[in-house]
Amino acid sequence: MDLERFQGCLVGLAVGDSLGMPAEGLSQEEVARLFGRIVDLKDGWLPAGYTTDDTAQALILAESLVGRGYLDADDVARRLLEWYSSCPPDIGTHTRRVLSLMEAGMSWQEATAEVERRYQPLTAGNGSLMRCAPVAMRYANDLAQLLEASHLSSQITHPHPLACYSCAFFNCVLSRVLRGYDKFSAFSFAMEVMAHAPYELLERVEGVPSKSREELSPTGFVLDTLECALWAWWNFNDWAEAIIALVNMGGDTDTNAAVAGALLGAQYGLGSIPEKWRFQVKEVPRCLELAERLLALARGDS
Helix, strand or coil, X not given: CCHHHHHHHHHHHHHHHXXXXXXXXXXXXXXXXXXXXXXXXXXXXXXXXXXXXXXXXXXXHHHHHHHHXXXXXXXXXXXXXXXXXXXXXXCCHHHHHHHHHHHCCCCHXXXXXXXXXXXXXXXXXXXXXXXXXXXXXXXXXXXXHHHHHHHHHHHCCCCCHHHHHHHHHHHHHHHHXXXXXXXXXXXXXXXXXXXXXXXXXXXXXXXXXXXXXXXXXXXXXXXHHXXXXXXXXXXXXXXXXXXXXXXXXXXXXXXXXXXXXXXXXXXXXXXXXXXXXXXXXXXXXXXXXXXXXXXXXXXXXX
């Protein structure tokens, strides 16, 4: 494990998020009509270089991990609620529902159960997958803890099994990449470790290496986002080319680019992310500091 990969992971998440922000919610045709082809940071519903709730929640999770030393779900929930109470400009519908019930006095366990009861089966969104990378960073050397923490980090807002298992699968891949394994080894490891995951998930990810861009669905459904991120990571050897390809597909562009950006950033390191974007994205200094501290925890440094 090295700092270059850890920094590439968090910075890749934030820069990917920022690149995808202007096109969020647009169709591929609308992206083309409004922007031509997105190849740089652009103004959108936020100014160029700003990030969305994807980065905000990932950094909240990272800060809790470095502050507590382990995944403390109550602490993460408290930090998420503080962030929600600050009226952030962007927050997903499902997460908003959970946090609004928490603000009204429910525990996170009660709030998530209530949202599941009211809205199932439409509760398998990508709102926990988008923030889960810091768990892989913290537990890159501890598979048992990684799996447990991946599920728990999702359950704070998204207890749907597909959301929990998607976080675990993604973090299995990411943890191996952070340790320097190649794509084939990392993917094979995750398929073996996660053989008990829901068949719907395994069927999706197993087909990723052979899928074309036209077969992807870049929506907010957690399996769609997981598939898009793995596809971009598998098929590109260049961070910017991969993220630009995802962003111009439309859909949930900020989240798809954030999740893929974390994985590709870990694969190819901080230097693979264009320097001009790293200077423009506001949260990059915070990402660099947290990545260093997560690496120290993963190594067991005192």
